[in-house]
Amino acid sequence: MQVEYPKPSWSQKFLVLDLLEGLKTTFRELFKPKVTVRYPEERNEPTDRFRGMFKFSYDRCIACKLCAVACPIDIIYIDVHDDMIEEGGKKKKVKVLDRYDIDVKRCMFCALCEEACPTKPKSIWLTTKTYELATYDRNDLYFNMQELEYWEDRPRYTGLPEEDEKPRLDETRLLK
Amino acid sequence: MNKALLTYLVWPLVKFLIAFIIVQLIVVAMTWIERRLLGFIQARLGPNRVGPWGLLQGIADPVKLLLKEDILPTSAEKIAYFLGPMLPLIPAFVVFALIPYGPPPAFTVTRVNVGLLLILAITSTAVYGIILGGWASNNKYSLMGGLRSAAQMVSYEVPFGLSIVGVLMITGSLDLVQIVRYQETNAWNFLPQLVACFIFFVSMNAENNRTPFDLPEAESELVAGFHTEYSGMKFAFFMLAEYSMMIVNSCLIVTLFFGGWTFGMFGVGLTTSVLRGMGFFGGILGAAIFFAKVMVFMLVYVWFRATFPRFRFDQLMDLGWKWMIPLALGNIFVTGLFILAGQERLMYWIGLALLGATVFYLGRKPAPRKGIHASRVSEA
Numbered sequence: 001m002q003v004e005y006p007k008p009s010w011s012q013k014f015l016v017l018d019l020l021e022g023l024k025t026t027f028r029e030l031f032k033p034k035v036t037v038r039y040p041e042e043r044n045e046p047t048d049r050f051r052g053m054f055k056f057s058y059d060r061c062i063a064c065k066l067c068a069v070a071c072p073i074d075i076i077y078i079d080v081h082d083d084m085i086e087e088g089g090k091k092k093k094v095k096v097l098d099r100y101d102i103d104v105k106r107c108m109f110c111a112l113c114e115e116a117c118p119t120k121p122k123s124i125w126l127t128t129k130t131y132e133l134a135t136y137d138r139n140d141l142y143f144n145m146q147e148l149e150y151w152e153d154r155p156r157y158t159g160l161p162e163e164d165e166k167p168r169l170d171e172t173r174l175l176k
Numbered sequence: 177m178n179k180a181l182l183t184y185l186v187w188p189l190v191k192f193l194i195a196f197i198i199v200q201l202i203v204v205a206m207t208w209i210e211r212r213l214l215g216f217i218q219a220r221l222g223p224n225r226v227g228p229w230g231l232l233q234g235i236a237d238p239v240k241l242l243l244k245e246d247i248l249p250t251s252a253e254k255i256a257y258f259l260g261p262m263l264p265l266i267p268a269f270v271v272f273a274l275i276p277y278g279p280p281p282a283f284t285v286t287r288v289n290v291g292l293l294l295i296l297a298i299t300s301t302a303v304y305g306i307i308l309g310g311w312a313s314n315n316k317y318s319l320m321g322g323l324r325s326a327a328q329m330v331s332y333e334v335p336f337g338l339s340i341v342g343v344l345m346i347t348g349s350l351d352l353v354q355i356v357r358y359q360e361t362n363a364w365n366f367l368p369q370l371v372a373c374f375i376f377f378v379s380m381n382a383e384n385n386r387t388p389f390d391l392p393e394a395e396s397e398l399v400a401g402f403h404t405e406y407s408g409m410k411f412a413f414f415m416l417a418e419y420s421m422m423i424v425n426s427c428l429i430v431t432l433f434f435g436g437w438t439f440g441m442f443g444v445g446l447t448t449s450v451l452r453g454m455g456f457f458g459g460i461l462g463a464a465i466f467f468a469k470v471m472v473f474m475l476v477y478v479w480f481r482a483t484f485p486r487f488r489f490d491q492l493m494d495l496g497w498k499w500m501i502p503l504a505l506g507n508i509f510v511t512g513l514f515i516l517a518g519q520e521r522l523m524y525w526i527g528l529a530l531l532g533a534t535v536f537y538l539g540r541k542p543a544p545r546k547g548i549h550a551s552r553v554s555e556a
Contacts, residue, residue: 019484020534020537020538021538023479024538025483026217027479029216029218029219030213030216035220038224
């Protein structure tokens with residue numbers, strides 16, 4: 001369709017009043033609130049559907065290994081052994097999870113493991129609110145079962161550490 | 177010590193040193209103020225990490241630049257490459273000896289009766305360093321930047337000089353002190369010479385290669401223009417020269433059009449005689465008023481940079497040759513007519529009316545648009 005551009009009037013063409021209009025706009029912007037978040041001191045809380053770091057639940061997991069099968073780069077390592085337990089006088093065979101490791105440094109957070117998980121609610125899920133995953137050592141990003149379940153308890157990042165303190169999160173890891 | 181030696185060498189040197197230090201402090205402050213102000217206009221905060229409110233950024237930047245490796249391109253013309261950053265510094269620094277900062281004789285470094293002419297002559301040589309630096313880098317982008325800078329500075333030198341003529345006609349002197357003294361008894365020159373003031377301000381932006389005339393260092397076209405190949409302290413020298421020249425031009429516009437160190441018109445207010453009556457403190461106050469006015473124009477530079485997009489090169493030349501120069505010539509002609517008719521006072525009222533009309537235009541509500549504007553195509 002035909003678009004009509006507004007024809008500049010004489011005053012717009014020969015005077016510079018439009019430039020002053022622009023200056024007025026930028027001057028108004030000067031006093032408007034700023035969008036910058038000064039990160040270590042203040043931080044944005046992600047929304048409820050934010051997809052962040054993994055969370056794992058040992059209690060819900062039925063050790064079916066579907067997540068490891070679904071993983072496109074095979075970074076979920078699961079070891080299982082069978083165990084017999086007595087329940088109401090009957091002997092029953094259950095799978096017991098020995099090892100559930102995720103090599104998060106190679107993970108692309110595609111969430112196919114979450115999709116594959118048959119339990120309800122999911123025993124591995126990514127809708128957590130953590131995005132502070134940076135470490136000083138790449139081996140720190142290899143998470144075992146306990147770490148995957150309890151990483152929320154580790155301290156948050158509050159800026160660079162002091163000179164003598166070692167910038168490692170190892171000591172603060174639980175159950176290692 | 178010989179008295180003549182004291183008055184003609186020692187005192188001017190001391191005064192020049194003080195003025196120089198103040199100017200360099202403004203340059204250091206501007207590196208912080210400019211980035212901070214640009215950030216605020218662009219809905220962000222700007223540098224705020226070094227020191228309280230990022231105030232030490234002006235010190236951190238030179239330290240970083242000093243510690244950086246000084247790279248010499250293998251194919252560069254060595255002598256010219258070294259001279260490039262040095263040459264624009266010399267005129268930018270020398271000019272500070274010619275500007276009156278406060279009531280004379282105590283607060284002027286030197287008083288030259290053709291001071292304005294001398295300043296114009298000296299500042300014009302600043303372009304050599306930029307051309308030399310651009311050429312010596314042996315890089316086509318640098319060369320393009322240097323050539324653009326040369327063309328632009330030569331083009332805008334003409335309206336820059338012509339806009340001053342109107343001021344000279346009504347003040348009748350090339351002495352900067354005389355020009356300021358004229359303005360305190362009559363109105364500040366921007367009122368009778370509103371058009372000249374506008375032309376001077378635009379050309380001064382163009383002379384400094386500032387946005388919207390920053391064609392020589394247009395990032396999207398020329399990487400960084402003439403200083404693409406420069407690193408470390410040589411790059412800092414280019415920046416230092418640019419900001420010093422900005423201050424020189426701000427000093428000039430304050431002296432020529434905005435009453436210099438005085439704060440009053442028609443002999444009322446803080447005029448030279450009032451400031452002299454206050455003794456040494458009055459002189460300091462005059463210098464403070466002067467630098468406050470200069471800072472206002474430095475901030476306007478930043479404001480312009482935040483507002484206007486860059487010109488295309490042919491538009492830039494069009495503006496310079498087809499609009500600014502005829503406008504400046506017309507201004508000289510009209511000013512001459514008024515002076516011939518002996519109606520100089522009438523010029524104040526015309527200037528005042530123009531200013532009032534502008535303010536009225538900005539204050540009014542915008543008229544509703546007729547027809548479909550390009551931005552509303554999707555709605556239509």
